[in-house]
Amino acid sequence: MTRFVAAVLAGALGALVPDSAVAQAKRYPLESLDHLRLHNVIAEPATFEGKRGLRVTATPEAARQEGEPPMLAWIEGLDFSNGTIEAEVAGAPASGAFAGARGFVGIAFRLQIDNKTEGKATYDAFYLRPTNGRAEDQERRNHATQYISYPDWTWSRLRQETPSKYESYVDLEADRWTKIRIEVRGERARLYVHDQQQPALIVNDVKSGANRKGAVALWIGTGTVAHFRNLIVTPESDSARAK
Template sequence: MSGNDQTRRAAIGGAALTVASASSLAALAAPRSVGGTGLETGAIRAIGVDTVRTHYMGRPALRATALENVPELDRLVVLDTPAFGDGVIEAWISGAPSATASATARGFVGLAFRVRDEAQLEAIYLRPTNGRSDDQLRRNHAVQYISHPDYPWERLRAETPSRYETYVDLEPGRWTHVRIVVADSKARLHVDGAEQPTLIVGDLKHGADAKGAVALWIGPGTLAHFSGVRITS
């Protein structure tokens, strides 16, 4: 089994991973646990990523380091959950350029959803080094939505400038809380508990009925940490 495509056992920090049924409000109030608590383990599958359980900045965490020179379009840590269509994904995430990263690395870190066949996915991610850059243009590229394989960031930026990315205050290496609300063909990103969304995507490219896995998403040259992942659907 190769180092960039394997099943690992690791805690995803805090209340490691919980999934709630949308059948009733009572179910949302008492979500079913998948992978147990932070003292137990949850099944994950790492693709193009090296992972290890650790503690980081006061939280139990999964550390994920992007492997270099891998052929996959995306570097993912796929979570063992039921198929996700509509719902809410929350997590504490942290990203910074790795020690061997190039000058263009930004500490890319985020969450992917509706993942199918590892090459079809929607994702929203952060570029932490852009958050407090002195260059306003870079600041405006702090948050990014992508839809692979047909809509990478380069195409979205060229064809629809500023529509799928925006500014938010970020620092490399610190914990940032993200909450992604997905409904039909729309997704909203809330950062650090803000009531108003930082980014609104009104036309998810795979359509309203798409379903698939949820995954932790890491870009090239990134050292990332994830904690307290929670999924309700």
């Protein structure tokens, strides 16, 4: 009887998730540089808080650049448009970082890099500001998560033109492993933090549009020491999306 119930439950759960999507799930432990290409970052295997992963920082050249150059480590051979991206991340301001450093750490998706234009990058991304999570300033707390679409829709432009729409509060601590999950479908994207059932940030007008495809990348901001581990990418096939 127990086996029968288990089989029924397994069948019911399986019906909720398209087989094609499950079959395409790809896991990247991020304990080495396998499958990664680096852009303006240095990445190296490291053990952080007892867990193996990658330590990612800006190259000296990128750290000296004005503005906010894209700092990425992307997965080679992975074309992503819609689906789910999961990872564990940790971020903190680097030693000697500028006063506004917040430990910026996140995931970019639908990344395209044009090598003909000196590596110009375009992508969407969700990221965290870990030091804002428990700040003694409510406005900073309200800026704990962020959506951007580089290069046209920077955080500063989005905040100026549509205050609070692409940012939100979530409880965070700097230099602590934090689970995040990103769900993307067409022009809709959701950021989940700490295994919560409800999203921390909802975006209903992803700036890259409904049909854009590209790579998935580890993302950091200026003045950050970041760690990443256990990346899982589950693309959704076009047929699954149609259902």
